[in-house]
Amino acid sequence: MELPEFRVIDLIDIVLFASLIFYLYRLVKGTAAINIFIGIVIIYLIYQVTVFLEMEMLSRALGAFTGAGVFALIVVFQQEIRRFLLMLGSTNFTSKRRFLRQLRIFKADVDNHNNIVDEIVTACKRMSATKTGALIAIKRDGSLDFLKNSGDTMDILVNAPIIQSIFYKNSTLHDGAMIIEGNKITATRVILPVSDNRKIPQRFGLRHRAALGLTERSNALAIIVSEETGQVSLVINGEFESFDDMDDLSDKIKSHLA
Numbered sequence: 001m002e003l004p005e006f007r008v009i010d011l012i013d014i015v016l017f018a019s020l021i022f023y024l025y026r027l028v029k030g031t032a033a034i035n036i037f038i039g040i041v042i043i044y045l046i047y048q049v050t051v052f053l054e055m056e057m058l059s060r061a062l063g064a065f066t067g068a069g070v071f072a073l074i075v076v077f078q079q080e081i082r083r084f085l086l087m088l089g090s091t092n093f094t095s096k097r098r099f100l101r102q103l104r105i106f107k108a109d110v111d112n113h114n115n116i117v118d119e120i121v122t123a124c125k126r127m128s129a130t131k132t133g134a135l136i137a138i139k140r141d142g143s144l145d146f147l148k149n150s151g152d153t154m155d156i157l158v159n160a161p162i163i164q165s166i167f168y169k170n171s172t173l174h175d176g177a178m179i180i181e182g183n184k185i186t187a188t189r190v191i192l193p194v195s196d197n198r199k200i201p202q203r204f205g206l207r208h209r210a211a212l213g214l215t216e217r218s219n220a221l222a223i224i225v226s227e228e229t230g231q232v233s234l235v236i237n238g239e240f241e242s243f244d245d246m247d248d249l250s251d252k253i254k255s256h257l258a
C-alpha cells in the first residue's frame with residue numbers, strides 16, 4: 001500500500017492545529033466551560049469512530065449534531081471567544097504602541113499615566129490602612145462602555161482624595177466598582193461580571209470575583225482593597241498578579257499601562 005506523501009506544510013498544519021486546541025483548552029481551563037469543552041471532544045471522537053466502523057444510524061445522528069454544533073459552540077463559548085479575540089487584538093495593539101513609544105510620540109502620555117497611577121496607588125495605600133473596601137477598574141486598550149450603564153456616569157479628574165471619598169463607607173457612591181479611563185473617573189457604582197472560575201479560593205468574596213470576571217472579559221486592570229483585611233490586590237487577564245510593596249505595585253501598573 002502506498003503511503004500518502006507527507007509534506008512540511010502538513011507538519012506545520014498539525015503543529016498549528018495542536019497549538020490552537022491547547023490554547024483553547026487553557027482559555028477554558030478552570031471555568032465551567034471546561035466540562036462542555038471535554039463533552040464536545042468526546043462526542044466528536046465517538047462520531048469519528050462510528051464513521052470509521054460504518055455504523056450508519058449513530059454516525060448520521062452524531063453527524064447532524066456536530067453539524068449544528070458550530071452555532072451551539074458560538075453561543076456556549078460566547079465569553080471565551082470574546083476573550084480570545086480581545087487577547088489577539090490587544091497584543092497587536094500593544095506592540096504597535098510600544099513601537100510608537102520608541103519614536104517618543106507618547107512621551108507626554110506616559111508622564112500623565114504615571115501621575116495618575118501614583119494617585120491611584122496613594123489612595124489604595126490609605127484605604128488599605130483604614131480597611132476601606134474598594135474596587136477600581138482601569139481601562140487599557142479595550143472599551144469598558146459595555147459596563148458603564150450599570151452604574152453612574154462621571155467625569156472627574158483622578159486624584160487620591162476623590163477616590164478615597166468615593167469609597168468612604170458612608171458615601172452613597174461606595175458600592176460596586178469605579179472605572180478609570182485615562183485621567184478621568186468615568187463611572188462609579190458599576191456592577192462587574194462575576195467570574196465563574198472554580199479555582200478561586202473560597203476566602204475571596206464577590207468583590208474579588210468581580211475583579212477576576214472583569215479581567216477575564218476585557219484587558220482592563222483591576223485593583224481591589226479588601227474591606228476585611230485591608231489587603232491590596234492587582235488583577236489582570238483573570239489572574240492575581242503578586243507584588244512586593246506599594247512601589248512595586250505602582251511599577252507593575254505603570255508597565256501594564258505603557
Ligand SMILES: Nc1ncnc2c1ncn2[C@@H]1O[C@H](COP(=O)(O)OP(=O)(O)OP(=O)(O)O)[C@@H](O)[C@H]1O
Pocket residue numbers: 133134135174175176177190191192193194203204205206207208209210225226227228229
Ligand atoms: N459584581 C460586582 N461588581 C462590582 N462590585 C461588587 C460586585 N459584587 C460585589 N461588589 C462589591 O463588593 C462588596 C463586598 O463584597 P464581598 O464582601 O462579597 O467581597 P470580598 O471579595 O469578600 O471583599 P472584602 O475582602 O472587601 O470583603 C460589595 O458591597 C460591593 O460593593
